[in-house]
Amino acid sequence: MISIEGVSKSFGDFKALDRVDMKVAKGEFLVLLGASGCGKSTLLNLITGFEKPSTGRIVVNGREVKDIDPHCGMVFQQYALFPWLTVAENVAFGLKMKGIGAAERRATAQRYIEMVGLKDFANAYPKALSGGMRQRVSIARVLANDPDVILLDEPFAALDAMTRQVLQEELVQIYEKSGKTIVFITHSIDEALMLSTRMVIMSARPGRVACDIVNDLPHPRNADVQLSARFNELKTQIWSTVQAEVMRSMESRAPH
Incomplete structure (x- = not known):
């Protein structure tokens, strides 16, 4: 690889x-x-x-x-999330840039949000999350881009x-x-x-x-x-x- x-x-x-x-x-x-x-x-x-x-x-x-x-998808020590976007919107951001439709974006983001254990926080903003939770969002965002x-x-x-x-x-x-x-x-x-x-x-x-x-x-x-x-x-x-x-x-x- x-x-x-x-x-x-x-x-x-x-x-x-x-x-x-x-x-x-x-x-x-x-x-x-x-x-x-x-x-x-x-x-x-x-x-x-x-x-x-x-x-x-x-x-x-x-x-x-x-x-x-x-x-290549990169996860940094600092979380590099967009503070004005929800967890779901952050995870789906790369998919949106690729022109993928809204329904598919939501479904893909939801799958990886659940994979990193943040199902109940999909609509939360980064400021409401702990450091560990923010890093999970970063990982989910990279995974969503496949x-x-x-x-x-x-x-x-x-x-x-x-x-x-x-x-x-x-x-x-x-x-x-x-x-x-x-x-x-x-x-x-x-x-x-x-x-x-x-x-x-x-x-x-x-x-x-x-x-x-x-x-x-x-x-x-x-x-x-x-x-x-x-x-x-x-x-x-x-x-x-x-x-x-x-x-x-x-x-x-x-x-x-």
Whole structure:
């Protein structure tokens, strides 16, 4: 579904990514992990076409990404909802832009609003919702547009621990139902293990692929998976790699 081929990205003299090669299969849930500043968000922006590679190319579902790609749906840490639209209107907004009729828009929006557990809030405005509920609306809006790929940039980072765990479980269920290809950024190893089918650990700046790990924890998956011996084995393996890259990152920024 996604092919990243020899991609580097520089901003002036600052090199964010260096010769990244990566393939993401259809239906995979890939989580990107790594120290702050290792280029994870830059890579997502390249996949969706917000930025262009300095070298190399990115192909999504057979099409080289040359501009903002409507076949990729993005969920940000901040909810980016229209405050003057209801939940249903926010979820249906992309469908309206595509020229889809009102009845079909309403039916599609309602289906995804129910999928994220907000059936009773379809006519509410964002100001009446909690942070976790707003993020569910953002996810429903992306799903309603039926993109080939869903990209999520630390979508749960601003939420409290309990809400975060609830939304992690809901996202796993949505993934299991929809079979979408998902790329998700997080700094949390526990979150990566809970969500992913595969994890890529990025190196310290400039970002490269430091480690690529298949997550073989069984599905269907919920928070109880954290009690398994395999969860702790994978966590230890990932932590040793992440820790080494964080130390490299700190050393590279230290004054000499």
